[in-house]
Amino acid sequence: MSGQALRMRQAATRLQRLEPVLPVNGLLLVTALLLVIGLMMMTSASVEIASSQYGDPLFHFKRQAVFTVLGVVVLLFTVCVPTQKWRAASGFLLLMAYGLLVLVLVPGVGRVVNGSARWLDLGFFNLQPSELAKVFMVMYLAAFLERHRDEVREQWTGFIKPLLVAGVAIVLLYFEPDHGAIVILLTTAFSMVFLAGAKLHLLMLVLGSCVSGFFMLAVKYPHVIERFTSFLNPWAEEYVYGSGYQ
Numbered sequence: 001m002s003g004q005a006l007r008m009r010q011a012a013t014r015l016q017r018l019e020p021v022l023p024v025n026g027l028l029l030v031t032a033l034l035l036v037i038g039l040m041m042m043t044s045a046s047v048e049i050a051s052s053q054y055g056d057p058l059f060h061f062k063r064q065a066v067f068t069v070l071g072v073v074v075l076l077f078t079v080c081v082p083t084q085k086w087r088a089a090s091g092f093l094l095l096m097a098y099g100l101l102v103l104v105l106v107p108g109v110g111r112v113v114n115g116s117a118r119w120l121d122l123g124f125f126n127l128q129p130s131e132l133a134k135v136f137m138v139m140y141l142a143a144f145l146e147r148h149r150d151e152v153r154e155q156w157t158g159f160i161k162p163l164l165v166a167g168v169a170i171v172l173l174y175f176e177p178d179h180g181a182i183v184i185l186l187t188t189a190f191s192m193v194f195l196a197g198a199k200l201h202l203l204m205l206v207l208g209s210c211v212s213g214f215f216m217l218a219v220k221y222p223h224v225i226e227r228f229t230s231f232l233n234p235w236a237e238e239y240v241y242g243s244g245y246q
Contacts, residue, residue, distance in 0.1 A: 031075070035068055067125075090140040094165070097136045100129035101172040110176075118176050130181040133169045138188060140165065145196040153197040162193055163206065186210055 043061040050059040078086075103120060104110030110117035111126060119126040141162050151158030166189035173182050190210075194203055 035072075039064060039068065086139060087143045087146075090136065090143045093136040094133075094140040097129060097133040098168060098172065100127075101133060101169060101176075104129055105172070105175055116176050116178060118178050130169075130173060130176075130178050133173075134181070134184060134188070137166060137169060137185060138192070141189065141192050145192060149196060152193065153199075156199075156202060159193060159198045159202045163189055165189075183214075 039061065042064055043058065046060040047057040050061075051057040053059075056062075100120065104117050109120070111119040111121045113119065118130060119128050144162055144165070145152055148158050148161075152162075166185050169185055170182050173179075173185070190203065190207065194200075
């Protein structure tokens, strides 16, 4: 019996050695599916515009396909790097994202479109630092919540600290302004802190303040509420060629 167990253990070891570096799992399959669906929907929505503006109905598809390939290359590189290294670098990456968010606010450096300074013109493409901030904030908060799980569950300081981290990015995004990114960052931070086991009454208290802030933004910036209402009915005549199309 011991000999059979030894042979089974050896067989399992050989199978582990044969495992690919990039295992095909559910998350990768879902990511690939979203990429394909996104390209199809983007192409369907842009064929007529691309044909009239550039004479090529697949202009936007080809352009987006190039960025998709680049994104897949970055994805493969990211998967190959051990998680421990990303955890160790999360603080530096978050500070770098903060620096880029400050940089777009510098006159003459950030590219201003429709009154918002959200992009850095790198020549061959425009970099939007808020997109990096979303990813790097998730990495940093995940590492923080893992290191301080007991503090997050038992003390209010463990609840406040990760929200302050998100708050820095939110303040910078407010001055761009980029209200959509603010909502995404807030929702992500709250979800992560909640799943980490923070006390519910603290979450509800801060969430109530955020909801009040959202209504204040809607009053001050009418286009914020317009984006929401156009999402509910994108085919309405007043939205179809504007925020509804977007």
